[in-house]
Amino acid sequence: MPRAGLSPAAVVDAALAVLDGGGPDALTLAAVAKRTGVAVPSLYKHVRSLGELRVLVGARLVEDLAERLGAAVMGLSRDDAVAALMRATRAYVREHPHRYAAMPLDPLHEPAQAEAGQRLMEVFLAVLRGYGLHGADAVHATRRLRAAVHGFTSLELAGGFGLPEDLDDSYQRLIAMVTASLPA
Amino acid sequence: MPRAGLSPAAVVDAALAVLDGGGPDALTLAAVAKRTGVAVPSLYKHVRSLGELRVLVGARLVEDLAERLGAAVMGLSRDDAVAALMRATRAYVREHPHRYAAMPLDPLHEPAQAEAGQRLMEVFLAVLRGYGLHGADAVHATRRLRAAVHGFTSLELAGGFGLPEDLDDSYQRLIAMVTASLPA
DNA sequence: GCTGTAAAGCTAACAGCATTAGCTTCGCCT
DNA sequence: AGGCGAAGCTAATGCTGTTAGCTTTACAGC
Numbered sequence: 393m394p395r396a397g398l399s400p401a402a403v404v405d406a407a408l409a410v411l412d413g414g415g416p417d418a419l420t421l422a423a424v425a426k427r428t429g430v431a432v433p434s435l436y437k438h439v440r441s442l443g444e445l446r447v448l449v450g451a452r453l454v455e456d457l458a459e460r461l462g463a464a465v466m467g468l469s470r471d472d473a474v475a476a477l478m479r480a481t482r483a484y485v486r487e488h489p490h491r492y493a494a495m496p497l498d499p500l501h502e503p504a505q506a507e508a509g510q511r512l513m514e515v516f517l518a519v520l521r522g523y524g525l526h527g528a529d530a531v532h533a534t535r536r537l538r539a540a541v542h543g544f545t546s547l548e549l550a551g552g553f554g555l556p557e558d559l560d561d562s563y564q565r566l567i568a569m570v571t572a573s574l575p576a
Numbered sequence: 577m578p579r580a581g582l583s584p585a586a587v588v589d590a591a592l593a594v595l596d597g598g599g600p601d602a603l604t605l606a607a608v609a610k611r612t613g614v615a616v617p618s619l620y621k622h623v624r625s626l627g628e629l630r631v632l633v634g635a636r637l638v639e640d641l642a643e644r645l646g647a648a649v650m651g652l653s654r655d656d657a658v659a660a661l662m663r664a665t666r667a668y669v670r671e672h673p674h675r676y677a678a679m680p681l682d683p684l685h686e687p688a689q690a691e692a693g694q695r696l697m698e699v700f701l702a703v704l705r706g707y708g709l710h711g712a713d714a715v716h717a718t719r720r721l722r723a724a725v726h727g728f729t730s731l732e733l734a735g736g737f738g739l740p741e742d743l744d745d746s747y748q749r750l751i752a753m754v755t756a757s758l759p760a
Numbered sequence: 761g762c763t764g765t766a767a768a769g770c771t772a773a774c775a776g777c778a779t780t781a782g783c784t785t786c787g788c789c790t
Numbered sequence: 791a792g793g794c795g796a797a798g799c800t801a802a803t804g805c806t807g808t809t810a811g812c813t814t815t816a817c818a819g820c
Binding site: 395420421422432433436441442 | 805806807808810811814815816
């Protein structure tokens with residue numbers, strides 16, 4: 393019986409594949425075990441529990457998103473950067489719907505996710521720094537931006553907008569609403 | 577052995593109490609059965625499955641929210657109505673966090689929730705009608721409004737905003753951002 | 761090259777979950 | 791009084807996550 397050569401990272405890889413295939417509810421230890429070719433209890437050698445696996449998966453998701461958004465805003469500033477940030481987020485959600493559904497909304501509260509969460513937050517703050525925003529104003533602006541992006545994409549993802557008619561148009565107007573709320 | 581005198585509505589009542597007490601994950605048939613003083617399989621006499629129970633609970637949640645928001649905007653128009661709508665939603669989320677976490681985002685797609693969903697959507701549309709918005713413009717504005725409200729409240733609910741510092745202030749600015757995007 | 765050991769795998773078992781089948785009993789209607 | 795449908799029950803199944811305890815692998819050091 394050859395050894396599978398698993399590792400925490402490999403388990404997370406498999407979990408991510410399972411997540412992509414069937415969504416957050418499908419992310420079960422049985423599914424991950426089948427995919428790694430290992431018996432269910434063997435997973436406990438690499439991961440403390442299903443809860444911890446979810447946290448580790450969440451950390452990876454935040455890392456990915458942070459990297460992608462960082463790349464998207466590179467070389468841009470102000471309204472262009474905001475638009476790029478918002479469009480890149482929506483593109484990510486449409487490309488990986490199940491991943492966004494499993495994305496932790498409070499990565500800073502979980503030690504294993506805090507570093508990635510910090511990087512993601514940095515992207516937002518860097519974009520807003522281009523407007524000369526600092527301190528409380530920057531915090532408020534970040535919250536507006538995040539609320540708009542997360543609100544729209546999560547509603548779209550859940551099918552909360554009825555028919556997918558004119559959604560691009562709606563999003564363009566949402567972007568305009570956000571940029572209009574930022575200093576000239 | 578006296579009969580419990582259950583009914584679908586009574587089961588939903590109990591489910592709502594369970595939801596309030598422990599959140600969406602605590603909404604289990606075992607918990608509902610315990611609360612109604614009945615054995616688990618007996619619930620199937622009133623509800624087809626846990627899935628259906630969730631749908632019915634969701635319908636009640638949307639009804640409640642629609643009623644509340646309708647009352648909140650009564651007698652108000654334009655920016656005042658938008659502000660009231662947004663504030664009332666946030667107040668609901670803070671008052672019943674577990675209920676909002678279980679709130680269906682696409683009530684129109686589920687027959688049992690469609691009627692309540694329609695009523696809720698009507699409140700949004702009625703408020704925007706005060707701006708003279710019709711057709712596509714009204715649709716886009718509704719989406720902006722919903723995105724802002726849902727985005728902020730769900731992020732706040734999940735603890736995604738770090739410390740609860742100046743959240744009222746942030747929300748006020750979010751309201752201003754939305755109203756500024758509507759016709760003068 | 762052999763051996764000792766820690767890690768990585770396994771099977772067996774348990775508790776909690778949703779669900780189904782089939783039985784019993786209640787309470788109303790005639 | 792009798793009948794009948796609805797409402798309850800127990801028993802059983804299969805799926806979860808989790809733990810305990812055993813076996814085996816692969817490498818480190820002699």
